Amino acid sequence: xxxxxxxxxxxxxxxxxxxxxxxxxxxxxxxxxxxxxxxxxxxxxxxxxxxxxxxxxxxxxxxxxxxxxxxxxxxxxxxxxxxxxxxxxxxxxxxxxxxxxxxxxxxxxxxxxxxxxxxxxxxxxxxxxx
Numbered sequence: 553x554x555x556x557x558x559x560x561x562x563x564x565x566x567x568x569x570x571x572x573x574x575x576x577x578x579x580x581x582x583x584x585x586x587x588x589x590x591x592x593x594x595x596x597x598x599x600x601x602x603x604x605x606x607x608x609x610x611x612x613x614x615x616x617x618x619x620x621x622x623x624x625x626x627x628x629x630x631x632x633x634x635x636x637x638x639x640x641x642x643x644x645x646x647x648x649x650x651x652x653x654x655x656x657x658x659x660x661x662x663x664x665x666x667x668x669x670x671x672x673x674x675x676x677x678x679x680x681x682x
Contacts, residue, residue: 554585555590558585559594574598577600623648
């Protein structure tokens with residue numbers, strides 16, 4: 553994965569929150585894209601603190617692994633064939649938009665992640681991230 557891809561995603565997430573991400577912690581695995589100087593600069597520009605999991609710790613990324621397993625299962629990526637990269641990207645973005653804005657999660661009181669985030673006061677977001 554290219555560092556530019558994760559930087560673009562980070563910038564988009566910050567923009568979606570009107571730049572109100574100062575104090576947020578970005579936790580990742582030890583992929584080269586997350587350890588790059590360009591990614592470090594992007595995090596610093598937004599006031600985001602970086603956190604990396606320990607090598608060989610399967611618990612560090614359990615939530616991310618669960619997310620990607622759900623994505624792969626629900627998009628049926630093992631059997632499905634897209635006719636173009638554009639089609640694959642479109643379906644991926646549609647699924648992510650559904651997941652973030654409409655899919656209810658029991659761990660969030662049956663709210664979508666976007667709705668749940670709106671219930672948190674800005675100070676709560678900073679306290680959770682600290």
